[in-house]
Amino acid sequence: MTAHSATPVRGTQSFVHTLSSCWSRPSLTGLEVLWRWVVGIPALWVSVTQVRAILLRHTDGTLDPARLGLDRKLLLDPVGALSADPLGVVGKFTGALGVVWPDLAHLAAWLVPVLIVAFVVASSFGRTVVLRRADPLLHARPLTLMILQAIRTAALVGSFGVWFWLLMWAARVAIQSPIALGQEPNLVLYCAIVIVSTIVLFVLWAAVSWVFSVAPLLAMLRDLGPAASLRAGLRLGPLKGKLVEINLVMGIVKIALIVLAMVFSACPLPFETVETQEFLACWWAGVAVLYLLGSDFFHVARLVGYLSLWRAYEEK
Template identity: 50%
Template sequence: MSTYQSQSTQTIRGTQSFVSTTNWVWKHPGVVALEVLWRWLWGIPALWITARTAKRILNVHPVDWTALQHISLLEPMHAAEILAAIINVFATPVTQALTWLAPLLMLTWVAAHTIGRTIVLHRIDRSLQPRPATFLLLTLLRLLALALAFALWWYLLLWASTTTIADHVAQGREPNVVGYCAWVIIFTMGVFMLWGIVSWVFSMAPLMAVARQLTAIQAIRASLRLGALKQKLVEINLVMGIVKLALIVLTMVFSASPLPFQSVATPEFLRAWWAAAGIFYLLSSDFFHVARAVAYLQLYRRSAGE
């Protein structure tokens, strides 16, 4: 039996369980190292391919960086004209690149996630029996659900830009930039909350599959029939979303902290600082991904024991 399973089985809130689980994960860096390893083994080649593709597009369609630097929200019409011109130039080559790059990244991510997370879960609990085919299918379903969430978010942003900017310009009025920003914030937070409420199923189903040797459909059904435990899982999922937002804000603060000293800081130092800030975010994000998996498995074991 794994170390994390020896904790008390008393009824506790999901956030309380998450805090204790985070402490357990912190004391087992080897588990986090495995998570970081498989993610980076996929992420570094994926980033290299994406950067090479972007560089090839920029070589054929160079960007007027000077014009971009002079964009200001105080002149929304001028900014819109510059952005529209750039989008018109890049729309076709970017679309053509995405037709092969997006499926490649998605399929390789599904394979890497299946292999890597299976190894991590077996390290957390040796009693879990691998089910790679089921895990792969559930990972693909999660990725498709995430794509639908992004599609919904993008559709809402298009609606906001049409009603607050495009329609105003067509009628000869000033675009409502403040209204657009307000809608962006509302829709972004709304889709974020919606994903936090429903996405726990796609995190719990793989655990159910390896814990009870279920098929993909059986694992999803079993996840939806967890009764009162679902509330704790949703709670942890929302906390995870808030933590990731906090990490993004913290990384942005770290990235911006040397800017007041830009006159004395060398470009090499700034690039190294920004790279360190990015690595900090990635390592922290991987840590909390492991913490969520352990928290879900711990809550399920306790619920089954009770």
């Protein structure tokens, strides 16, 4: 990499141009959506089918939540029920989960690894197609991308493990310990711990996971193997700060997309007395699709942003 110009360009400044460029090339987002949904739709169908079969088995084929100890009033207004009788609600959900948990754990033991492998394989080929569409000069390294995606997935699963441990710790501190002492559970404290820990982990992942995103790109740029790509990703010099900056911005964008999806999902609720359940289901499905499309667009924009930064620094 040659000497930099006197006035360096911030990563987010170049990223704004990248967003405009990706918007003008919808085929990039289309390819990203295609490979993700080719895997995601069958995975969702299998998951829903298997979970539904478990629920049918435990409700005598009725799918009636009352057979699991969950009445419809509780399911329609869980927040209100939780405020009125927190111990009773926790007990009901714990009891229902205890009934179906053995079957769910057995299902997850084989289904989750299968879905992870399917995603890793599909992402390596799908990401290769997307990046080569963005820059035809890139080398095709699907096997390398497969290994790198597996490493990233393992790290992501580890972060979810930490998050789950924090949730369990919060439950012990705010709910189980007060109950053991004969006191009321502190739901406000529990929610505060969950929200803060989730945001902290989310930002931390955004700050350190950039190397897993840039390594596949370096593999295709330099025709490198998995280990060499990871080493190269950690030795990018001043470019590293710009990549971290873009990744942090992407983390904020992800949070914003989630918040927007929650807001739009709640829009019909004030009119629930005049709406049908079918309309609400269609509305929520539409919001979910829009969220996924937005998420895929920004995934592509991040990769193209990394590629643009690299090309700009190569030319200096």
